[in-house]
Amino acid sequence: MDDDPRRELAEFLKARRTRIRPQDVGLEPGPRRRVPGLRREEIALLAGVSSDYYQRMEQGRDVRPSGQVLDALARALAFSAEESRHLHTLAAAARTPVRRRRPRVPEVVPPTTLRLLRTMTAPAMVVGQHLDLLAWNPLAGALLGELTALPRPARNMLWLLLQPGADLTCPDRAATVGELTAMLRTAVAADPSHPQALELVGELAVHSAEFRTLWGRHDIEETTRGRMRVVHPLVGDLALDWDAYRLPGVSPGPMIVAYTAEDDSADSERLQLLARLVDTSSPAALPVGLSDSPPNNKPRRAGHHCISDRSST
Numbered sequence: 561m562d563d564d565p566r567r568e569l570a571e572f573l574k575a576r577r578t579r580i581r582p583q584d585v586g587l588e589p590g591p592r593r594r595v596p597g598l599r600r601e602e603i604a605l606l607a608g609v610s611s612d613y614y615q616r617m618e619q620g621r622d623v624r625p626s627g628q629v630l631d632a633l634a635r636a637l638a639f640s641a642e643e644s645r646h647l648h649t650l651a652a653a654a655r656t657p658v659r660r661r662r663p664r665v666p667e668v669v670p671p672t673t674l675r676l677l678r679t680m681t682a683p684a685m686v687v688g689q690h691l692d693l694l695a696w697n698p699l700a701g702a703l704l705g706e707l708t709a710l711p712r713p714a715r716n717m718l719w720l721l722l723q724p725g726a727d728l729t730c731p732d733r734a735a736t737v738g739e740l741t742a743m744l745r746t747a748v749a750a751d752p753s754h755p756q757a758l759e760l761v762g763e764l765a766v767h768s769a770e771f772r773t774l775w776g777r778h779d780i781e782e783t784t785r786g787r788m789r790v791v792h793p794l795v796g797d798l799a800l801d802w803d804a805y806r807l808p809g810v811s812p813g814p815m816i817v818a819y820t821a822e823d824d825s826a827d828s829e830r831l832q833l834l835a836r837l838v839d840t841s842s843p844a845a846l847p848v849g850l851s852d853s854p855p856n857n858k859p860r861r862a863g864h865h866c867i868s869d870r871s872s873t
Contacts, residue, residue, distance in 0.1 A: 565653035570620040575778035606636035691717040742781030795830040
């Protein structure tokens with residue numbers, strides 16, 4: 561990942577431009593078109609800006625587009641509301657003068673949140689802004705795998721699902737990895753020079769061709785709920801709903817993710833069976849002082865790991 565916000569903005573625009581077909585915007589494809597999607601000058605024309613100005617944006621040069629220009633580009637590129645917000649976030653970062661990197665402190669789960677986890681009868685965990693697993697109650701640990709057997713830096717949702725064998729317990733693992741990558745892309749847009757984000761993305765890209773491809777797509781996702789499917793070794797197939805709730809404070813930041821099953825369903829019965837097999841009286845796990853650095857090597861599989869199925873906003 562490039563820590564220059566101008567490059568992030570440039571790559572996002574380029575990735576989106578190459579996905580739009582000429583016929584989607586009323587243009588003739590033409591037999592001599594050599595590039596996928598639209599040409600730079602075509603986007604500039606549709607947005608009502610000069611070709612030179614748009615070219616400088618895609619080259620990552622020091623341009624500071626106004627809100628009106630960004631909105632025009634979003635319309636020309638057929639952005640969703642979520643993509644438009646992301647474009648404005650990237651442009652705001654690109655307009656900010658380069659400053660000396662400020663110190664960051666590790667994300668901390670408040671004691672009150674830990675108490676809340678202990679009182680919850682449903683599987684629940686706290687996930688950091690870069691998808692680190694910061695804390696969880698015993699039932700979540702039993703549901704998602706032997707998290708405590710992994711080194712602290714490896715307790716990350718993407719790391720877990722990029723391990724060999726994750727497909728065996730996560731039937732829709734590939735789709736979930738794509739969504740988590742898009743969530744990570746969205747999270748780092750607000751602070752692209754964050755050292756943890758830089759190291760995490762770099763390590764994932766080195767170890768996983770799948771991640772490299774997904775990261776290069778510049779997809780974004782802001783999810784608050786979804787579905788999780790897991791083939792659990794003790795209770796069999798489980799299909800659960802999950803909801804995410806941001807902790808009070810800076811956004812993006814940690815959030816509580818809770819898993820539930822529909823009342824009187826087979827999934828609810830299996831989840832209750834799993835709860836009876838787990839010592840739910842033990843305290844919620846808290847990896848205090850989670851490292852800002854990802855592991856140097858892809859973590860070995862420890863138990864089963866399955867985070868979520870296709871999610872929705």
